[in-house]
Amino acid sequence: MDIQKTHNIGTLGPSMKGQKVTVAGWVEDLRELGKLTFLTLRDVTGVSQIVVAGPDNLAQVKDLTRQSVVRILGTVQESKARDFTFEIKADTIDVLSRAVHPLPIDPLGRLESGIDNRLNARALDLRNQKTAAIFKLRHNTLLCIRKTLTDLGFLEVNTPKIIGSASEGGANLFSLKYFDKQAYLAQSPQLYKEQLTLGLERIFEISSFYRAEKSHTVRHLTEFTSIDIEAAFMDYTDVMQILESLVVNVFEYVEKNCISEQKSLGIEIKKPKAPFDRVTYTQAIEELGKQGLELQFGDDLLDSHLRKLGELHPGFYFLTDWPLKLKPFYIHEKDDPSLSKSFDLQYGYLELSSGGRRLHDPQKIRARLVEQGLNPAQFEDHLRAFDWGMPPHSGWGLGLDRLMAVLTQIDNVREVVxxxxxxERLFP
Known part of the structure; x- marks a missing residue:
C-alpha cells in the first residue's frame, strides 16, 4: 500500500481546481448524507473537506472512526460549504490506521479534559489545534533565537549532561551510578560554557538541564530547557542588551509569522517596548519600602516582593546589581565590593533569566569558593582553564519554558512542554 502524499493540505487552494492530489491525515469528523459522505480531514498544516461517493469508497468509510488515519487520492474542486473555500472529491481512499474508541481524551476539545489526562495522552492531545499551536510557536521561537545569536557571532555548542561532581556547589542534583563511579545530571552548563570562551569567545547552548527540587508550583520543573550564552570581552551590561534584543526579536518574529497559531490560542502577541526598565537591587528595596514592605540590604526578594515590583514595572524588567553574597561564587563584584555585576530578567514575579559578569582571576575564584563554604579542590578541573589565559567574560541563562509561558499567556509551564x-510525573 502506498503511504506517500503529494501535497500538504495547507498548500492547497481553490486556484488548483481540477488538479489531482494525494493528501493524508486524520479524520476529524464525518457526516453521511444519503449517497454522499463528507469527511473533515486534517494534517499538521491545515484542514479540508473530502467528498466521498461511489459504493466502493462509501464502503471504505462506513465504519470509519474519528481520528483514524487515511490517504485520499482525489480532485480539487469548488466547495459550497461555508467553512471551506475548496474541497477534494475522493477517487480512492486508503485507511492506513483505525483509531480505537473510546479515546482517552477528545482532541477536538468538545469535551474538556484536565491537564493530567491530556499529558497522559500527549501525542493525541497534539491533534488539538490549541495544543499544536503552542508547539508551533515554540518551534518558531527557537528558530528566531538561533538566528539572532548566530547573527551576533555566537557558535552553538553541546556540553555534557552527565557530570562527575556537584559542579556549582548546588545541593539539588540528581545523582546516579556511572559504572563504578558517582555521577550527577547537570543543572546548568555554567562552568563548561565559561571554559569554552577561552577558545571560541562567543557560544550558546539550548538544552535540557535537571534540578532535583520538590517544587509543586506552576513554574517549576525537574527537567527544563535552558538557553545559555557566554561571551568573552563583554561586560554584564553588554549581555543584558543581547538578552533584551533576543526577547524583543522573538516576540516580533512570532507576532508577524504565527498569525494562525495566535488565532488558535485566542491571543494577540505584541512586541514589548524597549528598553526594559532597569531597577537596581537598592532601588527595589527603596520602592518596596514605600509600599510598606521593609527589607534590609542583603535580604533576598520573595515572591510577594517580586509580585509588588511587577506591579510597579509592568512587563519585562531587569533587576540589577544584587548583593554579592546572594550570588554564586563565579559572579564578579562591582567597585563597591558588596555589590555584584549581575542581573535577573523578570516578567512580573516570574524570573526568566539570571546572568552577570564572571570572575576570570583564578585566585579570586578560589577565595570566593572558600567564602561560600565550598572546597576549591572539587573545582580544580574547572580552575585549570583559568591558568591558560582566560578572557574576561559574561553570560546568562534563560528559561525557555518560562519564556513560552509568557509568550503564549499560559500560567502553567507544563502546558508549554x-x-x-x-x-510526581515520570511517564509518559
Missing amino acids: LYPRDP
Missing part, C-alpha cells in the same frame, strides 16, 4: 517532568 511536550512531556513535562515534575516530582
Whole structure:
C-alpha cells in the first residue's frame, strides 16, 4: 500500500481546481448524507473537506472512526460549504490506521479534559489545534533565537549532561551510578560554557538541564530547557542588551509569522517596548519600602516582593546589581565590593533569566569558593582553564519554558512542554 502524499493540505487552494492530489491525515469528523459522505480531514498544516461517493469508497468509510488515519487520492474542486473555500472529491481512499474508541481524551476539545489526562495522552492531545499551536510557536521561537545569536557571532555548542561532581556547589542534583563511579545530571552548563570562551569567545547552548527540587508550583520543573550564552570581552551590561534584543526579536518574529497559531490560542502577541526598565537591587528595596514592605540590604526578594515590583514595572524588567553574597561564587563584584555585576530578567514575579559578569582571576575564584563554604579542590578541573589565559567574560541563562509561558499567556509551564517532568510525573 502506498503511504506517500503529494501535497500538504495547507498548500492547497481553490486556484488548483481540477488538479489531482494525494493528501493524508486524520479524520476529524464525518457526516453521511444519503449517497454522499463528507469527511473533515486534517494534517499538521491545515484542514479540508473530502467528498466521498461511489459504493466502493462509501464502503471504505462506513465504519470509519474519528481520528483514524487515511490517504485520499482525489480532485480539487469548488466547495459550497461555508467553512471551506475548496474541497477534494475522493477517487480512492486508503485507511492506513483505525483509531480505537473510546479515546482517552477528545482532541477536538468538545469535551474538556484536565491537564493530567491530556499529558497522559500527549501525542493525541497534539491533534488539538490549541495544543499544536503552542508547539508551533515554540518551534518558531527557537528558530528566531538561533538566528539572532548566530547573527551576533555566537557558535552553538553541546556540553555534557552527565557530570562527575556537584559542579556549582548546588545541593539539588540528581545523582546516579556511572559504572563504578558517582555521577550527577547537570543543572546548568555554567562552568563548561565559561571554559569554552577561552577558545571560541562567543557560544550558546539550548538544552535540557535537571534540578532535583520538590517544587509543586506552576513554574517549576525537574527537567527544563535552558538557553545559555557566554561571551568573552563583554561586560554584564553588554549581555543584558543581547538578552533584551533576543526577547524583543522573538516576540516580533512570532507576532508577524504565527498569525494562525495566535488565532488558535485566542491571543494577540505584541512586541514589548524597549528598553526594559532597569531597577537596581537598592532601588527595589527603596520602592518596596514605600509600599510598606521593609527589607534590609542583603535580604533576598520573595515572591510577594517580586509580585509588588511587577506591579510597579509592568512587563519585562531587569533587576540589577544584587548583593554579592546572594550570588554564586563565579559572579564578579562591582567597585563597591558588596555589590555584584549581575542581573535577573523578570516578567512580573516570574524570573526568566539570571546572568552577570564572571570572575576570570583564578585566585579570586578560589577565595570566593572558600567564602561560600565550598572546597576549591572539587573545582580544580574547572580552575585549570583559568591558568591558560582566560578572557574576561559574561553570560546568562534563560528559561525557555518560562519564556513560552509568557509568550503564549499560559500560567502553567507544563502546558508549554511536550512531556513535562515534575516530582510526581515520570511517564509518559
